[in-house]
Amino acid sequence: MSIEIANVTKRFGGFVALDDVSVSIPSGQLTALLGPSGGGKSTLLRIIAGLEQADSGRVTIEGLDATNLPPQKRNVGFVFQHYAAFKHLSVRRNVAFGLEIRKRPKDEVRARVDELLALVHLRQFADRLPSQLSGGQRQRMALARALAVEPTVLLLDEPFGALDAKVRKELRDWLRRLHDEVNVTTVFVTHDQEEALEVADEIVVINEGRVEQIGSPDELYDQPANDFVMRFLGPVTQLGQQLVRPHDLQIHTGTADPAAVTGRITRVTRIGFEIRVEVTTADQIVTVTLTRNEFLSLGVQTGDTVQVQVAEQVHIGAAYPQTLGAA
């Protein structure tokens, strides 16, 4: 295990940011700390980096007890949401910073910086100032800067949070590929479940200062430990007492059947390839998402009476059997 966090607690005044958190983060993997804003995930990352001190608990990085080490002695790379570019230094000097501090020979620094700039596709911008770069470029520079010192772990705090949707998606793919190339243990903080599901090998869900669940993206999505994780990782709707994903529901127009609930279609919305159908039952409004073809083959429209039930092949974890009832 690369990073061991044991019983870490952190308070800001009366606010408990982390409440007795223990997590093991495996070597060489890309791990996401996922959770809503203010849930403590950034604080945990900053404690790993040494930018914040835990009130109690221990942090071990690659077998070395780092609890009381200052940030400059931990050999971690940290990438900030707002880039933290050194505004008065060129891109090259930004990337070289850590190596210059370590007093590496000039030739070596130069070679290493060139190599990194190539890796992040910024070679032609080497002599520009950060203010002359776009947000995505600045973040790539920050990443190269963090990687330059060959950190034991790379920590990214909402690295794409300040970028617009398109650039964000590009950088996300790129981060995944970069990680596969350099293979450094990487932890990144995000509040975007799609980002975590897409990029990470492992996800740690953190909420209100506590770890809710740890697992692979599949495990979390298919076998959420509790309602919070289920709600946070994707869309949910309620059918009777069950919490289900809208795309795990089926609609048919046959006769009433004990496994299904009868309702009337009150609204149909099309979002690209997806059709969102609202079915009003006796006591609730259920959302069902279908593909366009599924919807067309049903041949229903607003006002029709239909049966809604959980699709048969759907595996629902044993975590909440009390809601499984009809399935």
Add this chain to the structure above:
Amino acid sequence: MTSATLVTDRPALKRRAAQDGRRLLTRVSGLGLGVAMLWFSLLVLIPLTAVVVTASTGGWSQFWQAITNEQTIAAIRLTVGTALLVTIVNVVMGTLIAWVLVRDRFFGKRALEVLIDLPFALPTIVAGLVLLSLYGHNSPLGVDIANTRAAVFLAFLFVTLPFVVRTVQPVLAELDKEVEEAAMSLGASRFTVFRRIILPALTPAIAAGAALSFARGVSEYGSLVLLSGNLPMRTEVTSVRILSSIENDNLDSAAAVATILLAISFAVIVILDVIQRRVVRRG
């Protein structure tokens, strides 16, 4: 540049302040703070305390006697009265100047900016000489106000010029024009927009500028030396009164009168602090 930097509230700053405002002193920074406090105490705190202590050593009656001396009373009345009057003029003219500098555009505006700061950078004795050359005995305008109370007013007006302008200007520049446009689209006249939208937003800055301007007026000395003649009971201001006590080696009564001025400066600082905190809270 002379302004009280009113803390404008940016979300990012607030967030950061919430985070690292809690950073505690390390050994090195603690030592730094210790050295800084020692120096600040030796230079400012202990000497200012000495003024108050000296004023009180003779007891209440002696203090009272010193500050109720007829000539002293006249000096304080003149200083505070004129400073108040000047502050009122500054509130109006300062806001007006800030308005023109922010919202109007014309050739030579940069030059006006330099003029605003001149009274702050100019040595006070030179300021006195400067005013004397236009409003003194050899006035090209034929206005000779040297050695009159009008000279005190004019000197205060000159040295306090930057305060309201420089506190209001940045706030006015940061005002969201969309709010004004929204008000106009809702049918407000230009005057109503000014009175109901702009003025309330500027009030803390105007108040801060006014407080600084008043404090500066009350404590003014250098610009009056050549200009006002320092005539007892007529044009003698409080600082001059204190100086003559010092020169007569009557440090106790100098300290007594100085205590009054210190109380005024301190009150102004407290007011400024309250205004700044209110601005921050309002967000």
Add this chain to the structure above:
Amino acid sequence: MAKRPGRYALRLVVVGYLFLLVAWPVYLVGKNAFADGMENINGILEDPDIVHALVLTVQVAIIAVIINTVFGVGISMLLVRYQFPGKRLLSALLDMPLSVSPIVVGLALVLVYGGRTGWFGPALEGIGFQVIFSTPGIVMATVFVALPLVIREVVPVLEEIGDEQEQAARSLGANAVQTFRRITLPAIKWGVIYGVVLSLARSLGEFGAVKVVSGNVLGETRTATLVVEEKYLNFDKGGAYATAFLLALVAVAAIIIVSVIRPKEDR
């Protein structure tokens, strides 16, 4: 927006006000200084006592600016980056020198450091260190009145830049000194420069406080501003105007430097 007569009227009032209050009078000082050609300026530059006063003024100002810059940058870092009890009070007290009468400043220093009756003065003179009526007193008075200027310029810049860059430097292995020298100092450079220029102008021009503590001895503790008063009162108006002109020149230069470099910072 359409040009309205109201706009012109406002502009006229403002320009007129500033012209009568500042521009014209300042111009007249320059004119009076050169009323007899270069004679007035040459006159003061040939008088060794006045040259001594000018040199003393510059020396004192430079020492005061160095002290205030070191102290100001240090205390600004502490105020913005650290939390300690009494911070709010300290922050308010640091502005005191701006609103205290220079005469009171002088009096306060005399009461503590005066050679005869001051709190510490006699003891200091006992070890051969004279403060009042000597250069150290002039320096202290000058440092006192210009104290908040660097702080007021540096604190907002430090707040504005935040501490992320510093944290990034720490995470890349820089220690406190390296972080300050390589990251913080370049970022606050312009703020420090304004502060220095303003402090320099203020220090060169201090009059009241220096008058109280210096003793105003010709050729020894008389500074440039005291020369202006002395000359004027002794009916050497040419000399007064010439000295005032030199001082005003420095002041104007300071403002122009500040106004030229200020917009650059925003870029």
